[in-house]
Amino acid sequence: MSTNSISSTPSPSSGPSTDTLAGKWAATKQQTQRVWALSKPYFSSEHKWQARGLLAAIVALNLALVYMSVLFNDWNKLFYDSLQDKNAAVFWEQLGRFTYLAFAFIVIAVYKFYLTQLLEMRWRAWMTSHYLQRWLKDQAFYRFELARYTPGNGQGQVPDNPDQRIQEDIGSFTGSTLSLSMGLLNSVVTLGSFVGILWALSGGFTFHVQGSEYVIPGFMVWMALLYSVVGSVLTHYIGRPQIALNFQQQKVEADFRHRLLRVREYSESIALDRGETVEKAQLELRFGRVLANYLALIRAQKRLIWFNSFFGQAATVFPFLVAAPRFFSGAIQLGELMQISSAFGQVQGALSWFVDSYSSLATWRATTDRLTSFEAAFQAVAPVADAVTAPADVAVRADDLNVCLPTGAVLLAHTQLQAKAGDTVLLSGPSGSGKSTLFKSLAGIWPFASGTVERGADAMFLPQRPYFPDGPLRDALAYPQAASTHTDAQLSQALVEAMLPHLADQLDRNDAWSQKLSGGEQQRLAFARVLLKKPKWVFADEATSALDEASEATLYQRLTALVAQRQGGLVSIAHRPGVAAFHQRRWVLEPQAEGGEARFRLVEKPA
Incomplete structure (x- = not known):
């Protein structure tokens, strides 16, 4: 037998400083490495071909949805032009075309949802079984509890509430990882599909400086890029506190639940000691921490929702505001204006993925940090040799x-x-x-x-x-x-x-x-x-x-x-x-x- 100890594990604030551009890049790289380390075992396991096949099908369906968006964008021009021209034949033809486009879109969306949920379920089942095996092997569950009372292993240094990490965090990690990664894939492919369309439709922006004429080609593309970059930067600074608050919320919720289970487990002893008052005080103390952190989280989310609401509403009218002069001058028709608006929305939405997903990213980051610290604890504790x-x-x-x-x-x-x-x-x-x-x-x-x-x-x-x-x-x-x-x-x-x-x-x-x-x-x-x-x-x-x-x-x-x-x-x-x-x-x-x-x-x- 040998003497073993548990070393410190990452906290949500650990890692490189994010105050500089290099620090932000290092933090992003570190997060990517953590996610890859947690994800790779399943896609390299005995179920790898089944997992990879499902993932490939989901990617294909996501790409198909982007292609359907391109077809709908093309349909916008023809349909609204028929309205402006009062062309009934084209109007009814495009309504018929919309029927089969909508049906195809629905079928793809349903199977994308089904296969995504199926992969998430199988991934979670494998990870849960994997972590249960490691938690129970070589009495790791027992040694984790011992480590709580070892000097030098304070809060955040030993894995708190492993039951929550196995039961809740794994499910949250698999669901969020699939959702966010597919969302990012959609945004990248959508950007690639629509940026050319928007470039061709938006035309050039002409302005004069000191008698010289200048033209900015693809003006709407640059405006969408500027709009999204500004929104992403502001979103990051407004929403950044949510990462630590989400991490802490999961911890205090688990602490409160653990105390409730202890009361249930030792109900007879507590009743004999007339300990209800003490237990009520302890439960209220822990629930008070839950509420206090949740209130802080709500306030942080409120600030972000304020900004996102303004950002989203402005995005609705922004392309009309920019393209309106060309429409009123007769350079483009109503169908092309609607097509520009649709393409701008797709490009701006793709570029604003970070803005739209920030709250989900904050929760996912907290979950990833908790699972990473759990993984680090397993690696730090050497198994006790059998007798x-x-x-x-x-x-x-x-x-x-x-x-x-x-x-x-x-x-x-x-x-x-x-x-x-x-x-x-x-x-x-x-x-x-x-x-x-x-x-x-x-x-x-x-x-x-x-x-x-x-x-x-x-x-x-x-x-x-x-x-x-x-x-x-x-x-x-x-x-x-x-x-x-x-x-x-x-x-x-x-x-x-x-x-x-x-x-x-x-x-x-x-x-x-x-x-x-x-x-x-x-x-x-x-x-x-x-x-x-x-x-x-x-x-x-x-x-x-x-x-x-x-x-x-x-x-x-x-x-x-x-x-x-x-x-x-x-x-x-x-x-x-x-x-x-x-x-x-x-x-x-x-x-x-x-x-x-x-x-x-x-x-x-x-x-």
């Missing part, structure tokens, strides 16, 4: 074992210990001496330990507070194995032996067992698991602390009989004197003199 399977006659052996706290304080240094088949060992020591931490080190899940640990593979650990999944009782009893690996008779017998006969006929009952059962019943259900699976070695950490002495004695008798029959052994942590009678050996954690290398040392004393 080496020991020979059959050895339960556990540790050589030169060093056990530390997340703070870096050393609990044990250069510790040697060994328990052989047939041994029953009681581990004791003062509170805070690291008994449970030593057990976690022997189990191979404590990341702040180093040295060599060998442990028999056929072992089970009984924690003081066992975990039971919601659902049928048979699943809670067999966890983490499938209940189908045991017969109903075996499951019921284990419950009877664990002094839970009233549950023996309720194997198919669905319930939240961690809430339904008392503390003592939960510990007896954990013993039922051991009696069902019959391991050679059992490590029990205060596993009977919620039981009366008579029940404790009965269960320990059955436990010692089981490990003796299996030619294994037992290592227990317990404070009650009655438990000592079931153990032949005793390990004691004793305080060391101040200034020593470690706070405690492990010694063996008579049982």
Whole structure:
């Protein structure tokens, strides 16, 4: 095992400064690299051809929609000219043409939507499965929680609310990435398709300076470019605060939801302590942060909407304002004026993609930053090595074992210990001496330990507070194995032996067992698991602390009989004197003199 730590992860404000043009380019490049790093795995995965095929179809449909816009622009000229010329034949002909153009447009738009949603769903499913696997592998979920209490890992440096990142951020990322990328593609292709049309239609703008005549060709194109550039720059400076505010909003919303789940999880304990007032204050505090940040976000969005509304409304009349002199002079007809207006709208809309998408870009940027920090945390935490399977006659052996706290304080240094088949060992020591931490080190899940640990593979650990999944009782009893690996008779017998006969006929009952059962019943259900699976070695950490002495004695008798029959052994942590009678050996954690290398040392004393 090796000592591991979590390094800092990016925050929404990290990265190069954006105060200069070079800084803006560097920030854009960094964002592109982050998106590519998050997107590439799916399009290179085992589903790559299916994913790439769907993406190619969506791109083709987007291009088809742009082509339909070109056809509609051409239709505008013919239709409005027929109105100006009062040409009924052409009018009805163009109405008929509009019918099949509109039908084709609708079909393309529907299938573009369907295939985009299908790709988004499959992409999200793959990413969710991928991150769930990584989060659960090598107890990463456990090590992330430990890192929260490690000095140097403050807010924003360890992945907060991983449940939200997997459940919400992945869905937001896949949907926004597809939507924004296809929107950008449409804008680029639309610009390429309509800029030539607008250039040809707009003609030149003639003006005189000091008696010399000057002509600006494609005047409407330059006006659309100027209009969009000014709008994009102003939008960026007005809307920039939304990036950090969106990032923070996702965090405070998740914190509030997490506190609500904690109240639900510990409802009984809170009720017994009459903690409703405290919990209400804490929930209101967190919800207050949600509202405060949301209010700031609303104000930032209001400023941007003010500008975008003026910008969009002005864009409607701007091409008529510029082209009106040519129309009134007779240089162009109504159809050509409408065609100029349509082409200008397409070019200006393409150039203004950044303006129109800024709020979505801000949310997407925040989501990308959160997933990037999540990814960085996975890479920063080295996996804990699995325990080496020991020979059959050895339960556990540790050589030169060093056990530390997340703070870096050393609990044990250069510790040697060994328990052989047939041994029953009681581990004791003062509170805070690291008994449970030593057990976690022997189990191979404590990341702040180093040295060599060998442990028999056929072992089970009984924690003081066992975990039971919601659902049928048979699943809670067999966890983490499938209940189908045991017969109903075996499951019921284990419950009877664990002094839970009233549950023996309720194997198919669905319930939240961690809430339904008392503390003592939960510990007896954990013993039922051991009696069902019959391991050679059992490590029990205060596993009977919620039981009366008579029940404790009965269960320990059955436990010692089981490990003796299996030619294994037992290592227990317990404070009650009655438990000592079931153990032949005793390990004691004793305080060391101040200034020593470690706070405690492990010694063996008579049982």
